[in-house]
Amino acid sequence: MQEEGRVTMDFEHRLAEAVRDLGSQHDSPHTLQRMVEITPEFFHSSDSVGVSVVERDRIRTPVASTETLRRLDEVQYELRQGPCLEAIRREATIVVDDLATDERWPDWGRRMVAELGVRASISFRLFSSDDTWGALNVYSRQPRAFDQDDVRHGQVIAAMCAVALARSVKDDQLQSALETRTVIGQATGIVMERYGLDADTAFKVMRRLSSEHNRKLRDLAAEVVAERHLPRCAGASED
Known part of the structure; x- marks a missing residue:
């Protein structure tokens, strides 16, 4: 014992x-x-x-x-x-x-x-x-x-x-969520500036494209950040 x-x-x-x-x-x-x-x-x-x-x-x-x-x-x-x-x-x-x-x-x-x-x-x-x-x-x-x-x-x-x-x-x-929010925010800002949209409209455009093309919103946002414009499938006119 x-x-x-x-x-x-x-x-x-x-x-x-x-x-x-x-x-x-x-x-x-x-x-x-x-x-x-x-x-x-x-x-x-x-x-x-x-x-x-x-x-x-x-x-x-x-x-x-x-x-x-x-x-x-x-x-x-x-x-x-x-x-x-x-x-x-x-x-x-x-x-x-x-x-x-x-x-x-x-x-x-x-x-x-x-x-x-x-x-x-x-x-x-x-x-x-x-x-x-x-x-x-x-x-x-x-x-x-x-x-x-x-x-x-x-x-x-x-x-x-x-x-x-x-x-x-x-x-x-948590880290993944923060990174996702950051890249989506960056993409929204690029779309606003590139196409002359307000914040709500720019975000809605990206969300609509994400749904229509069955892509994660983060992946779409990452492409926007990399290419500095929406994907061609967006149908938005270039200046």
């Missing part, structure tokens, strides 16, 4: 330090990358870590310990097999004792062993938003590297990672 208490206190101490560390990061991409860097500290044996994200109809690995790991993580998506996908789709936590002998994902497992020397893995499902979720994937070169303490500790770390991921997704969405 005393040993268990010491393990718990040590985990809580490291967790408090991790929270302070993550809070000091100046933006969400750095927070998520730092999350990957500190995650191995909470496991008995961890050599590499990656975060997989499902966005609508695709899966990607925005942060990983190494580029090789990122590539092999993405092989799971190509092969449609692997513990990451299993954690996302079915089980909240997936433990693999030995990728060299596990028969569930033989193609992917063999590549992990051959190219990275990875033998064991543990994956935790991450919930981020209604249309975005993913998994925290921890890998070890030692077979049977993860025990029940690793599972319990990993579930706490995964919850922190989910918060960082949600923040990253929200910041990306």
